[in-house]
Structures are given as C-alpha cells and as structure tokens.
Amino acid sequence: MALKMSWFPVLTVVILCFSLAETIEFSYPAVFNFGDSNSDTGELIAGLGGSLSPPYGKTYFQKPSGRFSDGRLIVDFLMDEMNLPFLNPYLDSIGAPSFQKGCNFAAAASTILPATASSLSPFSFGIQVAQFLRFKARVLELLAKGKKFDKYIPQETYFAQGLYMFDIGQNDFAGSFYSKSEDQIVASIPTILLEFETGVKRLYDNGARRFWIHNTGPLGCLAQNIATFGKDPTKLDEIGCVSSHNRAAKLFNLQLRALLKKLQSEFAGGNVIYVDIYSIKSDLISNYTGHGFEQPIMACCGFGGPPLNYDSRISCGQTKIINGTSMTAKECDNSTKYVNWDGIHYTESANNYVLSQILTGKYSDPPLTDKMPFLIKLEL
Secondary structure (H helix, E strand, O other): OOOOOOOHHHHHHHHHHHHHHHOOOOOOOOEEEEEOOOOOOOHHHHHHOOOOOOOOOOOOOOOOOOOOOOOOOHHHHHHHHOOOOOOOEOOOOOOOOOOOOEEEOOOOOOOOOOOOOOOOOOOOHHHHHHHHHHHHHHHHHHHOOOOOOOOOOOOOOHHHHOEEEEEOOHHHHHOHHHOOOHHHHHHOHHHHHHHHHHHHHHHHHOOOOEEEEEOOOOHHHOHHHHHHHOOOHHHEOOOOOEHHHHHHHHHHHHHHHHHHHHHHHHOOOOEEEEEOHHHHHHHHHHOHHHHOOOEOOOOOOEOOOOOOOOOOOOOOOOEEEEOOEEEEOEOOOOHHHEOEOOOOOEOHHHHHHHHHHHOOOOOEEOOOHHHOOOOOOOOO
C-alpha cells in the first residue's frame, strides 16, 4: 500500500489564505473535471469499451482502474485532500456510480481541437463540455422528480458552487510533431486557445464560476518523445529532453496565461486560477534526487532497458512477438523511485509530489506565494 500524505490541516490554512487573498473558496461541494490521460479516471476505457492490463493500477487500486498510471492521479490526491470521493467517469454506467460530488469528463488521448478520423480519442474538449451540459440538464430533470436520486446526483446549487478543473492540451502538441514542423505547431496555438476559450465560456454561460486550469507540462521530457524525436543529441537540452517540444509547450503556456488573465477580467463573479504544472514537473525532473526519486525520465513499466526503457511497439503490460522472440513490457521493482510510469504518464509517487507543490499555492496565478509563508509538512 502506498504511503498516505495527510495535508488536510494545512489545506485548511491554504483555504483561508485563498479566501483572504482573492476571495477564492477551496472548499467545494463538487468537482467537474475536463482533460486527457493526466486526469482520466476511466472515461476512455468506458467510452470505447476497452481495457488496461496489469500492472496499471497496481500500487493503489491493486488492479487496473482506468487510470494510465500505477496508482492515483493528481486529481485523485486533490479530491482526497478535499475530503471528497474519487471522481467517477461520465461514461461509467456499471454499478450505479455516484456523481453526487462531481463528475469526470476527462478522457485519455483527448485534444482541445475537435477530433479527426485519426484521433485516438473522440472525446475532444468541445465534446466533454457538451457531455457536461447534457449531464447538468439530466440532473435537473431528475431533481425535479423528488429525492429518489439524491445519493447519485449533485444538488442544483453544486453547479454554481463547484470547482471546474481542466488539464488538457498536451495531445494537441504531442501528436502534431509527427506531421508538422515546430513553426507550424506554434502557429496553431491561437486556434487551439480559441477553441479552449469557447468551451470555458460555454461553461461560464451555463453557471460555472470557479475555474482551476493547469497548463501543459514539459512534453519533451517524456520517454516516448525522446525515443522518437531525440535520436539526434543536438535536439536535446541540458537535462536530456527534446527542446522543440518544450519550447512549444512554453509558448502555449505563455499564451494560455494571457487568455486566463483576460477571462479573469471578463468573468463577473467568477474565479479563474492558472496553475503552473510545467514549472512543478520541470523542477521535479531537473532536481529529481532532491525530491526523493532516482529515475527522472526512464519509464518504470516498459521494454528496452536504460536509458529510456521505452519501445513504441510494446506498451506497458503487453507481450508481443518481436523478431521471432516473445517480449513483455514489465514494471520496475519500485515505482516510487521513478517519475515516469510508462513512457508517457507519471507514477503515483510523482503525481503525489506534483499535488503537494500545487497546494503550496506558489505556482498559482493570481499569485498567492506572499500569503503562504509556510511549508507543507507531510505525515507519513
């Protein structure tokens, strides 16, 4: 069983600081999440009728849970610290799932831009927003029939009081590098952000008021991208990451931040918080030993051994015949020492670390650092 971090007494202080600094409440009755595999709790698997194989989910759930990690994601740790249950995916119809405290629309491989015929996920950001609007309309219909469904669906007030979380955009860039130049990708950023702005405004127009938006991480530091685009050492930066991918991510984040500044001024009665995930993850990879890790880039679950332990032909947990020999992509002995799980996604331990940094408040905009002169103390 993974170690449980308990920060809730400190989170109470964080809540107070948020309230004093920007009249932001961090005590929400429900959470509605939108995104890709960084926060997918089973949407893509349920939506496409697929499955993940062990050792996915091994660390915490003891079996695959629809999450692309060995255990919990950032959103899971956040829900836990807010004393809320893990979010069920919107398309999970088995076992009478409860959506009383929110719903997760995030689906792995999703993009902000509309999906195309070659997209791995049909659930792009616009579709996720449309799913939410249908979800809300259906909830209001059921609430009008009485209290029969109260333990399964949120109260009407939760839609205005709830937290709307976003972690999406990574796949708009990661996939584009296979067919476009860096200049073409950078030129597409305004179009991507216009699509994102349209979706966020639709949510605002339908009652959403509290927005919590993650920027995209250092894509060039994922083993998958290094294996594909980093064969030439001159394409890598000083820590071994693909420079072009990280440059594009930084430019996207810069423009995303400007967009959210605009929305902060336009959304009357709303709170729009930008969270700098890129800086948190970049620091984790650059200073991994200081944060208790031994492998910043090499995949824990993969095939091929050092330095990346990643082979695009064999996904984590799979066994395939390659050149006449049966090969299996196995997990490492101790995932807590690895930042990366399968070459694309983070381990539970890395997700745990990222959430701990988010909760300091110093990576948020509006800036809250000066209101938080303390360090989170972990109780292991």
